Amino acid sequence: MFKLKRASVLPGFPIAMGTTLLYLGLIVLVPLSAAFLKSFDQTWHQFAATVTSDRVLASFRLSFGAALIAALINGVFGLLVAWVLVRYRFWGRRLIDAMVDLPFALPTAVAGIALTAVYAENGWLGAPLAKLGVKVAFTPVGVLVALIFIGLPFVVRTVEPVLEELESELEEVAHSLGASPLQTFVRVIFPTILPALLTGFTLALARAIGEYGSVVFIAGNIPLVSEIAPLVIITKLEQYDYAGATAIAVVMLVASFVMLLLINLLQGWMRRRNGQERLVA
Amino acid sequence: MTAVLPVPAAHHASLPSVDQATSYRKRRRNWAPFFLTCTALVYLTVILLVPLAAVFVEALRRGVEFFFHSVAQPEALAAIRLTLLAAVIAVPLNLGFGIAAAWAIAKFDFRGKAVLITLIDLPFSVSPVIAGLVYVLVFGLQGWLGPWLSAHDIKIIFAVPGIVLATVFVTFPFVARELIPLMQAQGRQEEEAAVVLGARGWQIFWRVTLPNVKWGLLYGVVLCNARAMGEFGAVSVVSGHIRGLTNTLPLHVEILYNEYNSAAAFACASLLALLALVTLAIKTVLEHGYLKEHS
Numbered sequence: 001m002f003k004l005k006r007a008s009v010l011p012g013f014p015i016a017m018g019t020t021l022l023y024l025g026l027i028v029l030v031p032l033s034a035a036f037l038k039s040f041d042q043t044w045h046q047f048a049a050t051v052t053s054d055r056v057l058a059s060f061r062l063s064f065g066a067a068l069i070a071a072l073i074n075g076v077f078g079l080l081v082a083w084v085l086v087r088y089r090f091w092g093r094r095l096i097d098a099m100v101d102l103p104f105a106l107p108t109a110v111a112g113i114a115l116t117a118v119y120a121e122n123g124w125l126g127a128p129l130a131k132l133g134v135k136v137a138f139t140p141v142g143v144l145v146a147l148i149f150i151g152l153p154f155v156v157r158t159v160e161p162v163l164e165e166l167e168s169e170l171e172e173v174a175h176s177l178g179a180s181p182l183q184t185f186v187r188v189i190f191p192t193i194l195p196a197l198l199t200g201f202t203l204a205l206a207r208a209i210g211e212y213g214s215v216v217f218i219a220g221n222i223p224l225v226s227e228i229a230p231l232v233i234i235t236k237l238e239q240y241d242y243a244g245a246t247a248i249a250v251v252m253l254v255a256s257f258v259m260l261l262l263i264n265l266l267q268g269w270m271r272r273r274n275g276q277e278r279l280v281a
Numbered sequence: 282m283t284a285v286l287p288v289p290a291a292h293h294a295s296l297p298s299v300d301q302a303t304s305y306r307k308r309r310r311n312w313a314p315f316f317l318t319c320t321a322l323v324y325l326t327v328i329l330l331v332p333l334a335a336v337f338v339e340a341l342r343r344g345v346e347f348f349f350h351s352v353a354q355p356e357a358l359a360a361i362r363l364t365l366l367a368a369v370i371a372v373p374l375n376l377g378f379g380i381a382a383a384w385a386i387a388k389f390d391f392r393g394k395a396v397l398i399t400l401i402d403l404p405f406s407v408s409p410v411i412a413g414l415v416y417v418l419v420f421g422l423q424g425w426l427g428p429w430l431s432a433h434d435i436k437i438i439f440a441v442p443g444i445v446l447a448t449v450f451v452t453f454p455f456v457a458r459e460l461i462p463l464m465q466a467q468g469r470q471e472e473e474a475a476v477v478l479g480a481r482g483w484q485i486f487w488r489v490t491l492p493n494v495k496w497g498l499l500y501g502v503v504l505c506n507a508r509a510m511g512e513f514g515a516v517s518v519v520s521g522h523i524r525g526l527t528n529t530l531p532l533h534v535e536i537l538y539n540e541y542n543s544a545a546a547f548a549c550a551s552l553l554a555l556l557a558l559v560t561l562a563i564k565t566v567l568e569h570g571y572l573k574e575h576s
Contacts, residue, residue, distance in 0.1 A: 005391040009476050010469065011485070016385040020397070023378045027450055028403055031415035034425060038418050077324050084321040088314045096322070098565045102329050104504070105557035105564075107511025109531040110550040113538050114332040117339055117547075124331060149328055181313070210408025213513035213531070217538065230410035234518060237414065242423050249411045256406040263406075264399055 067208035070147035078155025108213025138220030151204035158200035195270035206259040339547035351545035360533035368509040379456025387464035413518025439521030447515040459501030496571035
């Protein structure tokens, strides 16, 4: 028989569920659907013209491209940081471990002006880089630097718990069967942490695509060169071009929904993977 | 059929001897951890610590006196007040929602639970700029409720209510996503036992559930608060940047910075950076409390 809810002796389901759905609807679902419904105000032709204009396409390329590169870099270095924090003991490890969450806790505008100060041509890192002929602030490279900063904790925090749970017996077996440390890592450890690594990568990517505060200061915001998609939305809003702003927002929302779906699938995979391991062990 | 497969001789030969095995281990112990640790530390220093240090150095560039002068400006104080107001409204609202959602999801079985959890996470994957935009589309002059609101002389966009709403949106999932997995892991037996022993509604929550999840709850509240006070993109879209009226502290930092008043911008930014450091410290303490209780 079709039943919405299984019977329970615990009280409070109607009020808890009612509050949840009402609040979720009012704060999140109704406003978000406004973006989609508003985009129907314009014809398909207008919509397509907006999202395929040179300036918008360039901003999509930058937002998605830089986010992808940043997530890849965070994947590599996030794995390294997680590995070092879980496997090795060194002075200041606990402090470093706590600091990894700084990009979550530091307001994005503060990160933005700080990174700009550091990477400007007279900045601590910008000056030596300028001598080497690398310009970071006010170029697409600056966008990349900001996205690497805000994406750092995602990979570290998803990979860390899986590394901690890893059975050291597996590595010992691999070692005693003659695998080199590199072979052990590639063939035994890496497959186990891969789902977590991919989840962290996707989370970092999703966050980076929509990032605004940390990027606008360091990007220089030159149209067609270093202008990110969220900034184009704001520019259109300031010109009272609501239809244009909504069209760009809808494209980005669809992209984030796809990512969210992907994250859910990956997490399901991760749970199954870890569940199996527990059975084996 | 043979019971035991003969192992090829070549395979035997490729197995490392005991000496070789220990030398592998020695080599690994000697340089790999050192090299990897150094690389990770250099990376983290460049990515995290240098920008953080830059905030405080730039804030004090023109001296301690100028620092205090900057943060004591009436506009800065008004921005601090508005930031606190937005957090004081947004955090309790999302706390209440988080408890309700976690109670419904963790203590009952119903259809569509996975979808509901995904929808709760939705604000995390929406760009903050789009979060601001959707409220403009609902409450702005051109929006759904715009004409009705202006006829009744109610201002939401470019006013304080819009800032609060945008803050509520971006901090929406924080408490819920800490509580849901925690309460799911706790199971229902303790609550069911409480019902059998005659406890009612809130009594069960206060006496049984809350003591079990208090660390996770505080954890969620602290993270929610940090984001509420630091939100920039969403608030920037709905604020209209009216000085002294609709400027939060992050927006005030932006205005000062764009006016080339860098030292004052960094002075205000350093307050937010301090907030971030305090948040990280409380978070670490809470994690310790949680681990101590559960080990």
